[in-house]
Amino acid sequence: MSQDPLEGCRISAGKKSAVSLGKALHPPNLLVVVEGTCGACVAASPVSAPEGSCSYNVAHHHLCVCVRVCMAWQGLQKGETLASLKQESENLRRKLEEERGKLTDVELHQVAEKVETVAALSIKTRRVLKGHGNKVLSMDWCKDKRRLVSSSQDGKVIVWDAFTLNKEHGITLPCTWVMACAYAPSGCAVACGGLDNKCSVVPLSLDRNENVTAKKKSVAMHTNYVSGCSFTNSDMQLLTSSGDGTCALWDVESGQLLQSFHGHTADVLSLDLAPSETGNTFVSGGCDMKANVWDMRSGQNIQSFDNHQSDINCVKYYPSGDAFASASDDATCRFYDLRADREVAVYQKDSIIFGASSVDFSLSGRLLFAGYNDYTINVWDVLKGTRVSVLFGHENRVSRVRVSPDGTALCSASWDNTLRVSRT
């Protein structure tokens, strides 16, 4: 038992053991602090985590919110220095690479050799959506394949019928830089957020003259800007990523935090939910140059990839759900196979020296659309790693690219205050 460093709660300290296997096998000094007198917790406390187990959330189902698990700080052990720890972690890393290498029997481009090449694409702009007074920062398609929501730097969120170019609703947020917006799966609401550190859900109405802003409801609260949001498979839950380095799952009706996801060491810039019905995972990318895959149920980070050399601006699942792509400021996009647990392709070119801001796959997953900070959109052949086409047209950075739900069109949002809908 150590002296209480926190709030005078009872603490049971996990044993810190230095077994021959090395520290790495053991959870570091796990403490479980029981706060309050929840019946379930009192019954279960004091809880000590089993040694050698993954211990960040000790059976969160049983102990619910009353238990906070924290890492104890007992200082360095004898003979341990930061350098040795660093060395040790490097060794482990190398071992991981070795493990991954063992099962690497073939590369993507080798498999793709047999695949037919994609014919040259001529992608043309079919609609230009003008109406925002400042940089368009984000957009999302409605499931009806023709409506979309877009948000801009001046705090405005517009719901469009992109097909007829009609603006259906306008929402004003009390902040600038609305960096996240999402259309609810039912098409009856939108979510948006940004510098207000909140993510709000706005139910839409049939009456176009009605001021929908008044019905705005704050759902998510972060301690820094909200960089991305997405509804889960229903209108009832909202997943957000934030500059405070966390992602979180919220209950829309009550605004209750259902699960938070800690692990990024810097701003999280993007997230994407796994497309699979059974997959309870999502992927996030951020300024710590890591793309993390999370289990939504436990809040655990299950996979992490740090191949990029700069901020990851966007992550997007492959349509099958077994892989994902990332776009980064290091001017590359990368493709990771989740089952092989490694990066399988890098999309880069000498002539592309500006950061990629956003990626999305075509319906089949064969094409990867990537928006860049040099005002272009490059289209990559996912399998062969070659560039198929490049789209010009925007007069400033492309902030977001999204393929419509049925794959018929590509919408790109840009800092030139417009959105463009393109198709072959």
Place this chain on the structure above:
Amino acid sequence: MQAASLNLLSKHLVGMVTPTSRPLLLLHIFIFPFQAEMILLEMQDPNTGVRSQPQRLVITTIPHAITGEDIVTWLADRLQIDVQEARSFGSMLVALGYIYPLQDHKRLVIKPDTSLYRFQTPYFWPTQQWPVEDTDYAIYLAKRNIRKKGLLELYEQEQYNRLHKWMNHKWDFIVMQAKEQYRAAKERKKPDRVVFDCQERAYWVVHRPPPGTVSAMDYGLDRRTDPNADETQTSDYYERIMIFTQQAIMRPRVKSSVSIGALVKHCATYIGHDPFLSACLPSNPWLTDDTTYWNLNMSNVETPTKMRVERWTFSFKELLSDPRGRDDFRLFLKKEFSGENLAFWEGCEDLKWGTAATMKEKAEQIYKTFLARGAPRWINIDGKTMEVTMKGLKHPHRYVLDAAQTHIYMLMKKDSYGRYLKSPVFKDTVKKAIRPEEHKFNDAQLEQNARNRRPSLSPIILRQQEQELRAKMAANAPVDITQLCRFTTPVPHFSVYSGIIDPPSSNTSPSLPFLPHTPICPSPISVALDSTSASERRLEASEGEGEQNTEARVPDRGNVSKSRVALSLRRLLKRGCSPSAMFASLSPKCHTAAATSSRIQPITPDEPSQAPPRRTGNFFQIKVDIPPECRIYPIESEDEEEENRLASEEVVGTEEIICPWESLTQQNGTG
């Protein structure tokens, strides 16, 4: 050679970035500067670089001027890109101030003609990260003001005035400095002076752009984490990393050939369905402005297209994710009498993704409907999963049914799905599926289409319709009743039920937007709990208005009068058949083996729909001795909710424990 030029570069660059080091602040300019500057150095190579020559401009000769044409050609050649991309690449270099235009100095683009450009001196490169200071700008403007004899450009003038006001306290210094610089410049040789002037001007055009121009220096919002801050790694940090890595090492992996093969296969499978890579029949609405494609692929269209049906065969996931496909599968399961599997899976999905407020309720509901012994729609899961689930249900959470759900999902995938694909239901769907003819519009028609772009039905209306439909389906739900009947004593009025089981319109697909009402089964009173959430139910409560709305909007609805009748019937029901104890405690008695001490709960989702015949027929064995408070029955209107609450407050304490959490509910009731 590159190494040499790198050395040269590093002389100029303070804090230069190497590709492996942590990116500096300049990455906020979102350019990977290393590459840009490498290319720039190559461009300036006297032998292989862009051809440069002294150019006469007005009255002065400017050394090392280059033409836009040459830049574009060189870039296209060097980077193996086409002219358009080279132009855009060149323009970015200009926008960032690596190259500056000599003539049209405010337009920061490359013109692929004989317009003249010069390379900016590395001192002024954006990667220098000199803080761009207002004092410097003020000096520059003051100097320019002297030289131009007070004839600054409008925006410069405004800036000048603003700075004058703001920096009044040191304006003397600024003017002095400007004068001094101006004098020093005069002493230089003319070409040098002109070049320096141009460089300086170009620098300020980039960093203090005239209004209305796009600035490449605009990097957007500052991030919370300062990329320049040195990370101070604690031992804690490394320990976390190590634990994670250790776990990652243990992680099961799939051989690359297998997993990559699957990725490639996915592409190959779907490529015919990708509108960017294959034809999209009858035509891509964005191309022809004709929405037939969308209309044919509405979520609940009666006859799907061939392509759509084909997708259902790709994977079970694909079938389930398409509402029409799911309906088809449901129909098949109904015929197989195993509809409860899908209903259970849907219930679990709803529990998982639904609102938190009703989570417990839903878990309870699912338990009673599908898992409890003798449940009306009992599903078959193995003992171990059952045990895990039962344990979890003591403290229900959103993922409590995951194991069971996965089990059922795999069961359907491995078993039912395969049989579905061979079933007459699917064959029939395939046969009926349509293959739309490709649209062949001529230009005049295309133009007309473009003029006649129609707005579509709002998703809100579609949602309402879908809910009505779902409610109707719940009201019809035939399988449940047969299931229920198994547990009830044989009833003479069974034929009444079979009327519901097989309504005269059973040949029509359940996915029809508007199912005709059968008089015996009036409009839905409530929505099946297992597939809707609280808010939906609330919507449902106000359905009266919604229904009328849709009717007004869809005038060609055939069954308008019918649904009105239904509506009034419902009202009648609400009034006439208030949730009396009899109705509420309606419980089919179970004489089968399942008749243990545990009581059987009525299938709540279907109860309301069955209520009228039950009431009239009265052939259900009604357990009047059961207090109504332990029933959970669908709450569809405020007053009923009220009554329910009142009832539960009134009567406290029932001995029989039905579900693991029953005691909890009671506690809640008392508290």
